[in-house]
Structures are given as C-alpha cells and as structure tokens.
Amino acid sequence: MFDNLTSKFSGVIKTLKGEARLTEDNIQEALREVRMALLEADVALPVIKEFIARVKEKAIGQDVMSSLSPGQALVGVVHQELIAIMGGETVDINLATVPPAIILMVGLQGAGKTTSSGKLAKWLIDHKKKKVLLVSCDIYRPAAIHQLEILAGQTGADFFPVHPGQQPKEIANAALDFARRHHHDVMIMDTAGRLAIDEAMMQEISELNALLKPIETLFVVDAMQGQDAVNTAKAFSEVLPLTGIVLTKLDGDSRGGAALSARYITGKPIKFVGVAEKLTGLEPFHPDRMAARILGMGDVLGLIEEAQRGVDLDEAEKLAKKMKSGKGFDLNDFKMQLQQMRNMGGMSAMMDKLPSQLSHAAQNVKMDDKVVNRTEGIINSMTGQERAKPEILKASRKRRIAVGAGVSVQEVNRLLAQFEQTQKMMKMMSKGGMAKMMRGLKGMLPGRR
Amino acid sequence: MLSFIKSKNSPAPTELAPSSWATRVKRGLEQTRNSLGRQVSGLFGGGRIDAALYDELESILLAADTGVDATTWLLDELRRTVKWDGLTDAVQLKGALQETLVSLLAPLERPLDTGTNKPFIIMLTGVNGAGKTTSIGKIAKYFQSQGKSVLLAAGDTFRAAAREQLMAWGERNNVAVIAQDGSSQQKADPAAVIFDAINAAKARGIDIVLADTAGRLATQLHLMEEIKKVKRVIAKAEPGAPHEVLLVLDANTGQNAVSQVQAFDAALGVTGLVLTKLDGTAKGGVIAAIARQRKEGPPLPIRFLGMGEGVDDLQPFDAREFVEALFD
Ligand SMILES: Nc1nc2c(ncn2[C@@H]2O[C@H](COP(=O)(O)OP(=O)(O)OP(=O)(O)O)[C@@H](O)[C@H]2O)c(=O)[nH]1
Ligand SMILES: Nc1nc2c(ncn2[C@@H]2O[C@H](COP(=O)(O)OP(=O)(O)OP(=O)(O)O)[C@@H](O)[C@H]2O)c(=O)[nH]1
Ligand SMILES: [Mg+2]
Ligand SMILES: [Mg+2]
Secondary structure: HHHHHHHHHHHHHHHHOOOOOOOOOHHHHHHHHHHHHHHHHHOOOHHHHHHHHHHHEEEEEEEEHHHHHHHHHHHHHHHHHHHHOOOOOOOOOOOOOOEEEEEEEEEOOOOOHHHHHHHHHHHEEEOOOOOEEEOOOOOOOOOHHHHHHHHHHHHOOEEOOOOOOOOOHHHHHHHHHHHHOOOOOOEEEOOOOOOOOOOOHHHHHHHHHHHOOOOOOEEEEEOEEEEHHHHHHHHHHHHHHOOOOEEEEOOOOOHHHHHHHHHHHHHOOOOEEEOOOOHHHHHHHHHHHHHHHHHOOHHHHHHHHHHOOOOOOOHHHHHHHHHHHHOOOHEEEEEEHHHHHHHOHHHHHHHHHHOOHHHHHOOOOOOOOHHHHHHHHHHOOOOOOHHOOOOHHHHHHHHHHHHHOOOOHHHHHHHHHHHHHHHHHHHHHHHHHHHHHHHHHHHHHHOOO | OOOOOOOOOOHHHOOOOOOOHHHHHHHHHHHHHOOEEEEHHHHHHOOOOOHHHHHHHHHHHHOOOOOOOOHHHHHHHHHHHHHHOOOEEHHHHHHHHHHHHHHHHHHOOOOOOOOOOEEEEEEEEEEOOOOHHHHHHHHHHHHOOOOOEEEEEEEEOOOOHHHHHHHHHHHOOOOEEEEOOOOOOOOOOOHHHHHHHHHHHHHHHEEEEEEEOOOOOOOOHHHHHHHHHHHHHHHHHHHOOOEEEEEEEOOOEEEEEHHHHHEEEEEEHHOEEEEEOOOOOOOOOHHHHHOOOOOOOOOEEEEEOOOOOOOEEOOOOHHHHHHHHHHH
C-alpha cells in the first residue's frame, strides 16, 4: 500500500512538473490521489470531502516554488492543512482548577481507557509531581477495577477501593470525597467502555460527568478505528463536553486516520498518544508527525521540506531512488546519507520529520551527531573500492582504516554492522514498503514490552 | 451514514441516527419480507442508473470500511453485471451489488467443526482489546450448550488482571480455568500455562480447550515470536494441535484489519476469524477486503460474530444477513 501511494504520488508529481501555479486543472489528479491516501488511512468519508474542499480553496492560485513541482507543492498544502486541522501545536493537559482536578476517561470498549488512565497517572506523577488518585467505576467488565488497581500499584498513584454492589454514581461521590480529604491534586476516573447507541450507558456517563464536573473529559480513540470514528465521535461529543482526545495504539502500523476524523468532528485537541502497552508509553501529540503518518509519505514530505530549506534536492532524490531499488546501496551512499543528515540539521532534527511510529522506534537507535562525524571519518579512510564493495573488508584492511581514522577496530566493525543494518532496511523498504521497515526497525531493538 | 434507501430529498445523511447491526439485520430482513423492491422503488421511483448512483453506492461501501481496493472491485463487477444483464433501474442495481457482495462473502460461511479431535484445541489471537477474552467466554457457552465440555487456558500472563478477567468468565460458565498461580510474583510463560491446560484437559477428558493469549500488535516482533512459540508448544502437548487458530477482529477497525490478517496468518497460519462489536454502529465492511485478500486457497472463514458483551451475544456468520446490515 505504501509503495503504491508513494509511486502514485511520484507519478502525479512528474506529470505536474514544470508548471508555475496551482490551478483547478493541474491539481485535480493529485487531489484524487490525496482522497485515496486519506481513505486508505481510514479518514472518514464526510471528513475527507470537507478536507479536500478546504485544500482546494487554499491551493488554487498559489505560486509554486521554483525547486518544486506543482504536485509537490500541493502535497505541501495538504500536509500543512492536516497539521492546521489537527491542532497546529501541542496542547497541554489542563489542571487549572481547585484540586482535585478531575479527569474523566470515556470511549468505546477496548479503546484503551484503563491503560491510558494508568499511563496518565504515571505521567502526572513523573512530569508534574502530582498526587494522583485512580478510580474506576467500571462495574461491568469482569476484573476491570482490579486491572486499574494493579496499574495504580505500578505507577505509585493511590487507588480508590470499590465495594461490591456500589453503583458508578456512588463510587464517584465517595471517591470525590476521598480525594478532597486526602488532598489529591488529580483524580482520574476510568469508566466502562460503551457504545454511542447504548442509551442507558450514555445516560450514565452524562450523569457522571454532571456530578464530577471534570476539568478534562478525555475521549479515548483507538488509532486503528475506521470510518465509524465519525459516528462515535459525534455521539460522544453530543452527550459530553469533551475537552480532548487520547489516541491509543499508535505503536501499530495503522495509518491513524481516525485521529483526523475524531479531531474534526469533536473540534477538540488530541492531548496524548499511546505508543506502547507499558505505562511509560504515553507521549504528547505531534500534529506534524501525525499528518505525515496519515499521508503515509514521510519521505515525500521530507523532500519538500528540504527543498524549502535549500538542501540539494537532486542528491536526495538520487538517494531516494537508490533506496527504493534496494540495489547497490554501498558505503558511499551511506556516507552521503550521513552528510545529508547533517545538512538537514543533524539527527535530532531529522527525527522530527519521520512519521511518528518510525521516529519513535528510531529514538532508541543511539546515534548522535558526534557519532556521525566519527563514522564519516572512518569511511573517509577507506579506498574507493572498499567503499563500493564493503564485503572485501577483512581484518588487515580494517586495521589500516582504524589507524587512518584514529579509532579502534571495534569502531570500524560497529560502523560496518550499522551499515549492514541500514542496507537491510533499504532492502526491506524496497520489498515490503514502509510498514515492513518499521517492523524491522522495532525488531532491531532489544525486546521490550 | 449515507443510506441508499433514502431518497435524494430525505434529510441530510449525517442527521440519521446510526443503528446497531442487530437492528439493521432485523430491519434488513423485514425489508426482504416486504419486498425490498417495492420499498426502494417507492423512494427511488425506479430511477435510472447514472454516475451519481454509482457514487452513492461507492460512498456506502467506503463508509462501511470496505476499502478502496475492494470497493473498486465491487463496482467494476457491478458495471459488468449491469452490461451483461441489461439492468436499467436503480433498484436492480442495488440488488445486483448485494448479490455480488453475498457471493464474495458466502465462502466465508464455514462453521467450525470441533469433532475432529478430543481435546479440540482452539487458540485465540489478535491485537489489543479486540475482544479475545470476552469471545472465549461466549464461545465456551456456545459449545457447552451443545453438550460439550470446555476448559479455558489463561495464556495472557502479561496484561493487568487478564487472568482474573478470564477466571470471571470461567465462573460465569462454570468451566475450569487453568492459570498461573496467583500468588506467584513472576510472570508465567504463556506457553507453559497453555501446555498445562492441555494436559489437564486430556486428563479430564475435556472436549474443547480455549486458549486465551495476550493482545499484540504485529509491529511488536518479539511478541509475534512469542506467539509462534506458544503454537509450537501446543503442538508438543498435543500433536496436530492447535486445531483452530482464531484471529479476533474488532468490527470498528478500518483498513488495518487487512494487515492484521496478513501478519497473524504469516506468523501462525490463521484458520478462522471472529468479528466482534457488531452491536455498535461499525459495519465491519473490511471483511470484504479480507475476503479478497488471500491469493491462493479459499478465504478465511468467519466462525463467529460478536454482538455484545453478554455471554449469549455470539452468532455464526451469515453472509446474506451481513450484507443486508451493511446497506441499511
Ligand atoms: N500496543 C498498545 N496497546 C495498548 C495501548 N493502549 C492500550 N493498549 C492495550 O489495549 C488493550 C485494551 O486496553 P484497556 O485499557 O483495557 O482498554 P479499555 O478502553 O479500558 O477497555 P474496556 O474497559 O474494556 O472498554 C490492552 O491490551 C492494553 O494493554 C497502546 O497505546 N499501545
Ligand atoms: N459491545 C461489544 N463489546 C465487546 C464485544 N466483544 C468484546 N467487547 C468488549 O471489548 C472490550 C475488550 O474485550 P476483551 O475481551 O477484554 O478484549 P481482548 O482482546 O481480550 O483484550 P486484550 O486481552 O487486552 O488484548 C471489553 O470491554 C469487552 O466487554 C462485542 O461483541 N460487543
Ligand atoms: Mg477499561
Ligand atoms: Mg484479553
């Protein structure tokens, strides 16, 4: 799918090259592809329709930068518009009230409410030094309350014990009283999963909300959710004054179009994303990464940004082509990649541009700018033949290179291992597309949950 | 969502309250009884087949999560039928599309036969929160009501209270649950728990073992390795087992369900699907894409549909019912 899209877009880009201004005509084909991309990413149909109309309005008449084709320029507009809709900037959690600040977690069954409650507690304890109380009023799902109790134990948050037979409203009242008496800064209320069409359950959550008057009512959305995201988002936002969204399971390979649907329909910001099952797997939301992920084209977007920043586009395109073919990726290319990386503002700047799931994985691959310099030094000490055919590098050659670069032989070996990994990744990318590569990246990291 | 049945002058589509699958099925069947043709033509006035009509059908399919690829294929098939059969009005067109879908999905209607082995070992897998544990609770009841004895294996040793959740389902159904000792501090090996459960089932002459496993995303390579190992260990406990590898899919899932099937099938050799949460407003149309996914061999059968959180909310898959609900 990824291959598909990217190649489709490159096709569009080609056909549009050499025009100076975006017009209704020259963006039509590209817009069709954008629609497909959004559909494949699970953005809901009604949202796509409105989005395309917006993009069209913004795009028509725009000048095309000399270094870009109209197709690339359009993708740029699409990307910017996606970012704008999804919030532009990261929005912090709101705790500005008389304590306890109450956070109500709501959403469909299995979306990740309980896990996110635990994660949020941990985040508030670690990052904001808050005293947190975790409460569950999920009296329906077997062992749901016990699940939260275990998570509370793991985060160091307090847990509000529930007696058998207690009803959600009783639990809420008692917990509120408890939190006040024990001076908790924050009280997180986990609730049972519910369907938007379950009137009794929607009535219940509405009453809980009225009773607790939470400062945050967070709508928990599974990143894998499809078209129905609009219906649920609409129904929940009609019954509850939602204040934000938590997008879960972003560590998977879904494209996450539900993020856009839910954001669009509720009008509320995505405040956090879940990126792992473990309790540290909660991160602030980055609209730019999400936009790239939904479009499924981190690489194309990267090119556009680079063009705008004045990086040698031809070199980058050459490399991208070589990457795609997976053929003949040698140490020269590796070096070029390192240089490009430095031109683009170093490794850390690069990370910000990757689609979120990739950059999340890549963060764990230790490689800072100093390492990049040393690596380059090592490659510089190699002969042309050695760079083109790394397989001829045996012990004696390695020793020579190490001496030349002023490093140890181990470091040369490390570089070669790294190169091989990269090469493998390139191959994977050419064979199975981005999704496979992401999986590959994760597999290279030490096993963790 | 956009509903075909509604005429052009009906209220704006977004105003329509979405209905659950169960209601849709019921309504769908009623419609068949009242002669679908008359109802539709009443609103549509036997309208002509034009591009707008195709667009509308496309919207219905896409909004049901059928996906670009399967939708394109279905509409191409439809155009062919229109040409061959010389269809001329809107009502016929809708009927033809439904028939195309029914014939695409009918091969998925293959119920599970558990009579081939004793104990018959069923392993459930899937992404996080899809409904594995709950489905086990319902499937246990389903087989029990057929007079079969069932045993549950608490193979999710990872998620908080997963074990307790399954034990609660065991209690509800009054069936034994083999789990790791609750007092043990260390997390047990899921394969070991299931291994023990199979041996217990053999010793007790149980008919069916349902093994729960922890939810996992296919991107978590080490967890995909772990589940492969679980399967290998099951085969050690009982040669030829597991006899069924069920992949549980959430009907709310969009196109990622296609990748889920692919990844879990590659790792485990999936033999059947369970589609859950159809009592909500999601239509689960992604199974049309899944039905077209396998290039060699028959498509994966859908063994059960999950229709709620209660122990009886389980149904076998019926392609025609499903398609009718999709269009409502
Ligand atoms: N990989 C991954 N798994 C997650 C994430 N968030 C939650 N999960 C998993 O998703 C599953 C469901 O999570 P829960 O927290 O139980 O979901 P819930 O919304 O409370 O479910 P109900 O209370 O039954 O409605 C569990 O297996 C969690 O471990 C995430 O960000 N990434
Ligand atoms: N409405 C509805 N809810 C369901 C259905 N099946 C499961 N659920 C709910 O979905 C949530 C998750 O179900 P589980 O059975 O815990 O899912 P799981 O796949 O075992 O989850 P993990 O083990 O955490 O990966 C629970 O709240 C269930 O009650 C269904 O058919 N309809
Ligand atoms: Mg929960
Ligand atoms: Mg489970």
